[in-house]
Amino acid sequence: MYAKLRTVAIAALIIGAGVFAIALVSGLLYEQVQRARDRERFPQIGRSVDIGGRMLNIYCSGAGQPAVILERGAPWTFSNPKEMFESGAPRPGYGWVSIQRELAKITTACWYDRAGSGWSDLGPYPRDSASQARDLHALLREVGALPPYVLVAESSAALDAHVYAGFYPADVAGLVFVNGVHPDLLVETRPGGGRMERLPGFVGHSQDAMAQAFNQIGLYRLVPNRPEPAPLPKGMTSSEWNVIWHLTQSSKARSALIQDIASWAQSAAEARTAGSLGDRPLIVLSAENTALTSEYRSVWMELQTELARLSARGNHVVINEGTGELIYQAPDAVVEAARQVVSDVRQQPGGLR
Numbered sequence: 414m415y416a417k418l419r420t421v422a423i424a425a426l427i428i429g430a431g432v433f434a435i436a437l438v439s440g441l442l443y444e445q446v447q448r449a450r451d452r453e454r455f456p457q458i459g460r461s462v463d464i465g466g467r468m469l470n471i472y473c474s475g476a477g478q479p480a481v482i483l484e485r486g487a488p489w490t491f492s493n494p495k496e497m498f499e500s501g502a503p504r505p506g507y508g509w510v511s512i513q514r515e516l517a518k519i520t521t522a523c524w525y526d527r528a529g530s531g532w533s534d535l536g537p538y539p540r541d542s543a544s545q546a547r548d549l550h551a552l553l554r555e556v557g558a559l560p561p562y563v564l565v566a567e568s569s570a571a572l573d574a575h576v577y578a579g580f581y582p583a584d585v586a587g588l589v590f591v592n593g594v595h596p597d598l599l600v601e602t603r604p605g606g607g608r609m610e611r612l613p614g615f616v617g618h619s620q621d622a623m624a625q626a627f628n629q630i631g632l633y634r635l636v637p638n639r640p641e642p643a644p645l646p647k648g649m650t651s652s653e654w655n656v657i658w659h660l661t662q663s664s665k666a667r668s669a670l671i672q673d674i675a676s677w678a679q680s681a682a683e684a685r686t687a688g689s690l691g692d693r694p695l696i697v698l699s700a701e702n703t704a705l706t707s708e709y710r711s712v713w714m715e716l717q718t719e720l721a722r723l724s725a726r727g728n729h730v731v732i733n734e735g736t737g738e739l740i741y742q743a744p745d746a747v748v749e750a751a752r753q754v755v756s757d758v759r760q761q762p763g764g765l766r
Contacts, residue, residue: 454659458472459472459525459532461532462555464551464552467536468533469552470506470533471506471525471526471552472513473521474513474514474517474522474523475516475520475521475522476520478520478561479563479586479758480520480523480558480559480563481516481520481522481523481562481755482523482549482558482562483509483513483522483523483524483525483565484564484565484566484567484573485506485509485530485570486504486527486566486567486570486572486573487568487669487670487674504657505657506524506525506527506530507524507656508524508657508661509524511648511649511653512740512747515648515748516748519752519755520755523553523556523558527549528544529669530669535665535668535669535672536669536672539675540672540673540676542572542676542680543580543680543683545570545573545576546580546581549573549577550580550581560581560584560585561583561586562584563586563587563588563751563758564577564587564589565589565751566588566589566590566591567591567593567740568593568594569673569677571590571720572593572680572681573680574590575596575690575723576680578687578690579688582691586694586758586761587694587754587755587757588693588724588754589695589697590695590696590698590720591739591740591750592698592739593697594681596681596682598713599678649741689723690723690724691725692724694724695721695727695728696721696727696728696753696754697718697727697728697730698730698739698743698746698747698750699713699717699731699732700731700732700733700742700743714731726757730746730750
């Protein structure tokens with residue numbers, strides 16, 4: 414009886430391994446076919462730049478200094494993780510297209526795809542703000558974009574911009590945060606958020622590895638896409654909006670979101686270490702964050718005010734919108750804030766043109 418049971422168990426293991434291998438190969442082939450299809454449907458906008466074995470995508474227009482660098486991040490949602498994942502993130506840099514068009518009338522304006530978003534390659538572990546800052550610095554150096562810059566950063570990219578200013582202070586002349594994440598948001602709005610910073614590194618590393626594996630075998634493509642958002646944002650064509658939506662829903666972007674989540678606590682700690690922004694012009698644009706539960710929305714606004722205090726010349730501007738998508742819902746306000754900071758930089762002694 415024992416010999417028969419062992420034979421049945423071995424046969425079951427062999428069959429299971431065979432089924433798993435077939436599913437794995439099928440997933441790999443399916444993902445490659447779908448990627449080729451995506452490249453045909455949504456041809457690259459911008460140029461791919463090698464930053465050391467990986468390619469990041471960037472698109473610049475306009476002329477003049479200081480150059481405005483437009484950074485997109487991932488939304489920090491705590492009340493409903495499923496909703497956060499289905500929203501798709503990190504968002505493609507192409508989402509800045511209408512804002513870039515306006516800013517290019519007065520200076521050089523560049524958007525780029527951070528690792529894993531849009532047309533950029535996924536990056537290695539960790540995907541914390543320090544890594545994002547180094548990626549951007551290498552990218553701007555390779556394309557010959559001369560500093561100093563005005564960094565316009567949305568959502569979690571505000572952490573990256575803050576860390577960038579700490580790493581490369583001479584390169585940053587001014588900043589605009591658009592519903593930017595404060596480094597204490599994780600602690601203040603999520604039970605146990607402070608303890609996440611003390612998790613051992615292998616936890617984030619394994620989460621990152623899982624994200625990369627799922628991307629390779631096409632599992633993220635099984636996640637249903639959210640309904641296409643409406644209405645069409647001001648200053649944007651339906652074709653542009655369609656491309657942005659599909660890039661946001663890509664399996665690569667979903668993989669990058671998991672990578673980002675694994676580094677949230679580390680990024681927040683790095684932003685705290687970066688310290689103040691001195692007396693650089695800083696405008697913090699904020700709207701009510703409906704991604705947070707009502708009990709935490711007042712905390713959100715308090716933290717937004719604290720962000721403005723990072724600079725002696727910081728200014729907090731509240732926008733009457735109940736959404737986190739200010740670059741779509743209030744693009745004029747974002748353009749005006751960036752213009753104001755560019756103007757402030759140019760009016761400084763030895764100002765740029």
